[in-house]
Amino acid sequence: MPTLVEPKLIAGNANKPLAEAIGRRMSLYRGKSVGLVDARVERFNDSEIFVEVFENVRGEDMFVIQPTSNPANDNLMELLIIADALRRSSAARITAVIPYFGYARQDRRTKARTPISAKLVANMMVTAGIERILTMDLHAAQIQGFFDIPVDNLYASPIFALDIKNQFDDLSDVMVISPDVGGVARARELAKRINAPLAIVDKRREKPGEVAEMTVIGDVTGKRCIIVDDMCDTAGTLCKAAEVLLDHGATEAHAYISHGVMSGPAVGRVTNSVLKTLVLTDSIQPTEAVKGAPNIRILPTAPMFAQSILNIWNGTSVSSLFETDSLGPIYEGIL
Incomplete structure (x- = not known):
């Protein structure tokens, strides 16, 4: 019309x-x-x-x-x-x-x-x-x-899928990770798009912003793990999840996050973490600290x-x- x-x-x-x-x-x-x-x-x-x-x-x-x-x-x-x-x-x-x-x-x-x-x-x-x-x-x-x-x-998952296919030459050892039970549907959507298996990091919070315990549901041994979530605020949960995955036998930990809130100590935590890459979209304007972080990339929306x-x-x-x-x-x- x-x-x-x-x-x-x-x-x-x-x-x-x-x-x-x-x-x-x-x-x-x-x-x-x-x-x-x-x-x-x-x-x-x-x-x-x-x-x-x-x-x-x-x-x-x-x-x-x-x-x-x-x-x-x-x-x-x-x-x-x-x-x-x-x-x-x-x-x-x-x-x-x-x-x-x-x-x-x-x-x-x-x-x-x-x-x-x-x-x-x-x-x-x-x-x-x-x-x-x-x-x-x-x-x-x-x-x-x-x-x-x-x-x-x-x-953001279709954009993430396109980027993953460009960044990872071989997807046979890639596994998508949901950082909590509530995010399984989001992680499953991305896993379907790249034809990868799915695992879950089950977390228990004592109070908001603090994670008391994490358990990996699924076998991540020898896998390059991609954590997918809708937002990253202080990055405490994200960085701890990456450590737990490596402790359970994963070879690498990456993260794809839709919204990079990145408040407080987030950039420093990510820079000093075991995360190989953190990929954010530009839905939130990235700060100079985020742009300068060596292991953070920004995808355009x-x-x-x-x-x-x-x-x-x-x-x-x-x-x-x-x-x-x-x-x-x-x-x-x-x-």
């Missing part, structure tokens, strides 16, 4: 390099320039956020690119205020492109008298005028149900997000990008 309006991109300050890269990829796909809408997102002296859009957006299909990563509250408020500014400027549709969805770990009540913050954030986004969400690797799939608007949840935005704009399938046949050509020459 022909579209009368152009897709327009606008970005907050959370990950400007990714937003600009998405614009460049869209320009390449369309054969015409797609840049970021001219706007300013600034702070007053008391840290209040102010947004001003300098271009006409009346009747336009707007895509706001803004991961809600650290500082989560500031970046979330930027997203909400940008959406409000666009809604009051008569934009036809507002889609929030949130490569990393903050507050996703607070998706249920784990104890009495605790919030479900992910649901609260969903309500705030809808109230601000956002009509569609495009995100990647939600921490919990049920968060999609927190919204009464369409949610497209992309997956701009090609996938650019094609997803174009598919949403055109009214075509986004789920087609879950398949290697569709995503492979987009990443040809990149990975």
Whole structure:
């Protein structure tokens, strides 16, 4: 169906390099320039956020690119205020492109008298005028149900599979590892894509952020192990899991993580760990420390997000990008 309006991109300050890269990829796909809408997102002296859009957006299909990563509250408020500014400027549709969805770990009540913050954030986004969400690797799939608007949840596993096939000459001794029981479905998806066996590291936590005990479920002897997870925060669990795998006979330990939160001592832990490589996506803007770490690599998500935005704009399938046949050509020459 022909579209009368152009897709327009606008970005907050959370990950400007990714937003600009998405614009460049869209320009390449369309054969015409797609840049970021001219706007300013600034702070007053008391840290209040102010947004001003300098271009006409009346009747336009707007895509706001803004991961809600650290500082989560500031970046979330930027997203909400940008959406409000666009809604009051008569934009036809507002889609929030949130490569990393903050507050996703607070998706249920784990104890009495605790919030479900992910649901609260969903309500705030809808109230601000956002009509569609495009995100990647939600921490919990049920968060999609927190919204009464369409949610497209992309997956990093197809990108990981393409990279693994390029990086590992022989996949016969490769094994995919889930770092906990809750991540088995994610690990199984990647294992199917590269036709590799699956094992699990069962962990028991005494309290959040601390792991008391780890047990390997499966035989990892002589295997090059690839740990796959949706996020790496302080990297304590990840580095300990790598040590446990080597203690159980694995020859190498690698990790593929969708979102590199990398807070606190994470970079130092990874650099000094037994991990041969840690591969992150750029859903969260990497710090200079992350970029400079010798055993950390960054995979681009701009090609996938650019094609997803174009598919949403055109009214075509986004789920087609879950398949290697569709995503492979987009990443040809990149990975």
